Amino acid sequence: MGRTRTPVVAGWFTGEGDDFRLLGTRCAACASVFFPREDGLCRNPACAGGELVEVPLSRRGRVWSYTDGRYRPPAPYVSDPELPWEPRTLIAVELAAERMVVLGQGVEGVSVADLEVGMEVEVVPGVLGEEGDDESGTVWTTWQWRPTGVRA
Amino acid sequence: MTGDVAVLGAGMHPWGKWGRSFVEYGTAAARTALADAGLDWRDVTSVVGADTVRGGYPGYVAGATFAKALGWQGARVTSVYAACASGAQAVSTARTQILAGLADVVLVVGADAAPKGFFRPAGGDRPDDPDWLRFRVLGATNPAYFGLYARRRMALHGDTLEDFARVKVKNAAAGTLNPNARYRKTVSAEEVAASAVVADPLRLLDICATSDGGAALVLTSMEFARRRGVRDPVRIRAVSTVTPTYPTTVPDLPDIATDSAAGAEPQGPGFRASIARAAYEEAGIGPEDLSLAEVYDLSTALELQWYEDLGLCDAGEGAKLLRDGATALGGRIPVNVSGGLASFGEAVPAQAIAQVCELTWQLRGAAGDRQVEGARVGVTANQGLFGHGSSVVAVR
Numbered sequence: 001m002g003r004t005r006t007p008v009v010a011g012w013f014t015g016e017g018d019d020f021r022l023l024g025t026r027c028a029a030c031a032s033v034f035f036p037r038e039d040g041l042c043r044n045p046a047c048a049g050g051e052l053v054e055v056p057l058s059r060r061g062r063v064w065s066y067t068d069g070r071y072r073p074p075a076p077y078v079s080d081p082e083l084p085w086e087p088r089t090l091i092a093v094e095l096a097a098e099r100m101v102v103l104g105q106g107v108e109g110v111s112v113a114d115l116e117v118g119m120e121v122e123v124v125p126g127v128l129g130e131e132g133d134d135e136s137g138t139v140w141t142t143w144q145w146r147p148t149g150v151r152a
Numbered sequence: 153m154t155g156d157v158a159v160l161g162a163g164m165h166p167w168g169k170w171g172r173s174f175v176e177y178g179t180a181a182a183r184t185a186l187a188d189a190g191l192d193w194r195d196v197t198s199v200v201g202a203d204t205v206r207g208g209y210p211g212y213v214a215g216a217t218f219a220k221a222l223g224w225q226g227a228r229v230t231s232v233y234a235a236c237a238s239g240a241q242a243v244s245t246a247r248t249q250i251l252a253g254l255a256d257v258v259l260v261v262g263a264d265a266a267p268k269g270f271f272r273p274a275g276g277d278r279p280d281d282p283d284w285l286r287f288r289v290l291g292a293t294n295p296a297y298f299g300l301y302a303r304r305r306m307a308l309h310g311d312t313l314e315d316f317a318r319v320k321v322k323n324a325a326a327g328t329l330n331p332n333a334r335y336r337k338t339v340s341a342e343e344v345a346a347s348a349v350v351a352d353p354l355r356l357l358d359i360c361a362t363s364d365g366g367a368a369l370v371l372t373s374m375e376f377a378r379r380r381g382v383r384d385p386v387r388i389r390a391v392s393t394v395t396p397t398y399p400t401t402v403p404d405l406p407d408i409a410t411d412s413a414a415g416a417e418p419q420g421p422g423f424r425a426s427i428a429r430a431a432y433e434e435a436g437i438g439p440e441d442l443s444l445a446e447v448y449d450l451s452t453a454l455e456l457q458w459y460e461d462l463g464l465c466d467a468g469e470g471a472k473l474l475r476d477g478a479t480a481l482g483g484r485i486p487v488n489v490s491g492g493l494a495s496f497g498e499a500v501p502a503q504a505i506a507q508v509c510e511l512t513w514q515l516r517g518a519a520g521d522r523q524v525e526g527a528r529v530g531v532t533a534n535q536g537l538f539g540h541g542s543s544v545v546a547v548r
């Protein structure tokens with residue numbers, strides 16, 4: 001059997017490997033993009049309101065800033081208190097086409113020493129954490145940012 | 153000026169980790185403020201409580217909770233919640249009631265008993281709450297956001313870890329002079345550098361702690377103050393409680409992303425700067441008129457950001473202003489002479505009220521060893537979760 005792979009939030013990302021993308025919505029009237037997705041009303045106060053259409057966000061962007069968490073975050077973050085805490089980087093990424101900044105964890109093994117503001121990163125599928133036993137447990141899947149090796 | 157209200161009383165319960173109920177801190181602060189005003193609790197015609205999420209319903213209905221603890225006497229009551237801006241919204245509500253002629257004497261109270269460790273979202277499984285989501289999906293604590301801002305400043309403006317430490321050294325030195333502060337010891341740059349990293353590049357001593365504490369103000373109409381023989385009270389001249397304008401372009405707590413600027417060009421100076429601008433405009437003053445400022449130093453780096461957002465210096469010049477000594481006691485524009493959150497720690501509903509308490513004592517010339525010479529105009533700045541801006545201008 002094995003643990004069931006479940007997105008940490010439904011409807012925020014899709015695909016595997018190179019096809020993996022974050023999902024937002026775009027207003028058909030004013031072109032504003034929303035992530036997390038806005039499925040009710042366009043939030044642009046100057047917009048009369050258009051249909052909100054699901055769109056994949058740009059795969060690549062540039063680091064706006066970054067940090068990490070050297071202490072275990074509180075619930076509802078899922079982590080095993082029995083295991084030593086391993087900090088994950090948190091990266092804020094500027095997407096040029098959408099003209100917005102999206103936060104996400106860095107991939108495993110990327111520390112703040114590997115990052116620089118302006119560096120290019122791409123979105124990849126990742127695992128946020130695991131819960132429960134091997135038979136009936138859950139693997140929570142998420143998005144992560146990975147440096148492409150290109151510098152500004 | 154017709155828009156003024158008088159600050160007749162200010163009071164605090166000393167901040168710390170006392171392990172008692174927020175009600176106790178709030179009522180103690182209220183009694184101190186009433187005694188300071190020379191008024192009896194039964195003279196109060198309206199009580200406005202800044203809510204805490206501690207203590208279940210009593211915290212959510214803070215106004216009535218403090219009124220009951222002080223002894224029911226029939227006053228009008230209001231409770232407000234705006235996260236870190238709760239205290240400023242309580243001041244705003246009190247001022248509005250006074251200016252509308254609905255109340256003459258208003259007691260404003262905020263108090264909290266903070267939990268240990270990181271602030272965390274309310275309990276339960278709530279995937280429609282952005283505050284719950286940022287913890288669940290990213291493990292993004294408040295210091296994580298402060299770390300993002302700090303690192304961005306380093307990349308954009310060349311701020312250094314030493315600059316950040318210098319803010320803590322300055323505020324800790326001020327805190328030693330304040331009997332209401334929780335931390336009353338000087339801190340050296342070496343001690344900041346030796347403290348553990350919490351969220352790169354920020355260390356434990358760059359980030360404010362969580363505290364218990366309470367603060368209260370007695371606000372009255374100018375007419376009431378005159379009737380009581382107070383000719384020249386400290387006056388509140390402006391209270392800004394603005395929201396951001398779309399699209400916001402800087403990631404802000406508790407959001408996972410900014411707005412998109414693809415459908416609307418960003419206008420104006422950005423959210424934090426717009427908070428101060430609204431207050432200046434309402435007060436008819438500019439940053440050049442200020443004698444002092446109390447700003448929200450949730451982190452050392454954030455204090456530097458506020459210098460720029462308040463217009464004390466140009467964008468990117470915050471660290472230089474600090475290095476030049478302008479923002480220290482005795483400098484051109486002292487900032488956080490109370491010791492700031494660096495010396496107090498966060499007691500969420502109390503802190504924006506505590507900022508106004510400090511302005512009150514400073515403008516009265518009653519701040520003792522931390523007195524800013526000849527203080528005439530002071531500003532506070534603060535920001536609450538979910539787009540609550542707040543800034544208060546007080547004058548003498």
Ligand SMILES: [Zn+2]
Pocket residue numbers: 027028029030031032042043044047048049050415
């Ligand atoms: Zn629209």
